[in-house]
Amino acid sequence: MDRIDSDAATDAVxxxxxxxxxxxxxxxxxxxxxxxxxxxxxxxxxAGAQYGYAVGWTILVTFPLMVGIQLASxxxxxxxxxxxxxxxxxxxxxxxxxxxxxxxxxANVINLGxxxxxxxxxxxxxxxxxxxxxxxVMALLSLLLQIWLxxxxxxxxxxxxxxxxxxxxxxxxxxxxxxxxxxxSLVLPAAHWDREYATTVVAILGTTISPxxxxxxxSQEAEEIRRIDADRPLAVAPEQAVAQxxxxxxxxxxxxxxxxxxxxxxxxxxxxxxHAHGVRDIETTAQAAQALKPVAGEFAFVLFxxxxxxxxxxxxxxxxxxxxxxxATLAGVRRGLDRPAHSAKAFYAILSGAMLIGLALSLSGxxxxxxxxxxxxxxxxxxxxxxxxxxxAASHRRIVGELRMPPLWRVLGWLATAAMAxxxxxxxxxxxxxTLGGSR
Numbered sequence: 144m145d146r147i148d149s150d151a152a153t154d155a156v157x158x159x160x161x162x163x164x165x166x167x168x169x170x171x172x173x174x175x176x177x178x179x180x181x182x183x184x185x186x187x188x189x190a191g192a193q194y195g196y197a198v199g200w201t202i203l204v205t206f207p208l209m210v211g212i213q214l215a216s217x218x219x220x221x222x223x224x225x226x227x228x229x230x231x232x233x234x235x236x237x238x239x240x241x242x243x244x245x246x247x248x249x250a251n252v253i254n255l256g257x258x259x260x261x262x263x264x265x266x267x268x269x270x271x272x273x274x275x276x277x278x279x280v281m282a283l284l285s286l287l288l289q290i291w292l293x294x295x296x297x298x299x300x301x302x303x304x305x306x307x308x309x310x311x312x313x314x315x316x317x318x319x320x321x322x323x324x325x326x327x328s329l330v331l332p333a334a335h336w337d338r339e340y341a342t343t344v345v346a347i348l349g350t351t352i353s354p355x356x357x358x359x360x361x362s363q364e365a366e367e368i369r370r371i372d373a374d375r376p377l378a379v380a381p382e383q384a385v386a387q388x389x390x391x392x393x394x395x396x397x398x399x400x401x402x403x404x405x406x407x408x409x410x411x412x413x414x415x416x417x418h419a420h421g422v423r424d425i426e427t428t429a430q431a432a433q434a435l436k437p438v439a440g441e442f443a444f445v446l447f448x449x450x451x452x453x454x455x456x457x458x459x460x461x462x463x464x465x466x467x468x469x470x471a472t473l474a475g476v477r478r479g480l481d482r483p484a485h486s487a488k489a490f491y492a493i494l495s496g497a498m499l500i501g502l503a504l505s506l507s508g509x510x511x512x513x514x515x516x517x518x519x520x521x522x523x524x525x526x527x528x529x530x531x532x533x534x535x536a537a538s539h540r541r542i543v544g545e546l547r548m549p550p551l552w553r554v555l556g557w558l559a560t561a562a563m564a565x566x567x568x569x570x571x572x573x574x575x576x577x578t579l580g581g582s583r
Contacts (some may be wrong), residue, residue, distance in 0.1 A: 170363035174356050175398030176305035179405045180458030181261035186350040188431045190343050191413030193423050196328035196398040197544050205351045206403040211555025214395045215537035219362030220541045224376030227361045230536050244469045244526040247354050250468040255501025258455050266450035282502040285459040290484050307453025308405045310446040315408035317443035320415035327522035345566045354529045358465040467494035530560040
């Protein structure tokens, strides 16, 4: 991707070793927060309702794994100044890259539709009115903001939207959770395993470690290079590497830590408010929110509904944007949210198409919670080949030269890949054995 014109460039400066840590937060924080989208809310809520605190340990496991794979993606973008799709094309045959991007787009569009449905239901609960009308308004509002709001302002808006996730901390405390049991379950995995439990674990992994997050963070690191006039890809400006890698670590650790902390509070809240009171199966976002009201009160109900809308507005551009970056790269057209619409028409057309297809799916009337939960399972399955490609690229000399990932982060990234593969295989085996057993 070309650098932006000098008259559009910001006079911002790259970070130094003395830059305050909070000033280093950006793509990693937004990526981590977008991970707790309505898909995540649905998955964590269903897990907490069905198994109570017993799934809390998954959050402690996913944090370091998530850091490893997201940091690999971020480094690829910062070192090369290009997104994952363009880097994959240097290592893989085109048919394989097309297949990986196609899987990403399918999963993202399903997620878009399901997220919009969940947001519409939340607005209906909070203020009344037809959910479909809210879905249309929110989809178009998000799309217009992506197209017309200058990138610099849009990034700031996304960073402020991350604060909406704090609603679930409030819900956790309002639900009067058993914190001793919650913390105990955080470090002691459940002793029982069956097909449903394995599927839930895969869904948690799938919604926490998702392909669209890899593509988004790498693309945003490339965008940051174009946004800050003094920045260059580290492949051609290795003197910036020490400060930039420190910023990447801070940004990714804080972003993924924030994401997993909020996920833990979601599980705790639904375990206390739903599982403990006999509500074990969540079919809709409305059911999840309404079940909170008699136990945790009106305050928790409002927070839960507001959190769905806020995190949805954070996730929609990440889902649509990561798909648009990937497809536009394959098509070889100008791309980037920092570009005005008239100079990247094909990119914004792809982005708009993804959003509008998601809108059509949302209006088709499918069950949002079930779709969100199973989209997380689908994400877990398709993540494995994409994660392998990310980890190979993050250490391949043709991509990063001498700036290979340090051993610790490399190990964590490969462990994340192995964990996703093992969890997916376990789900398939258990599903198959259950089917065979039932047919006898």
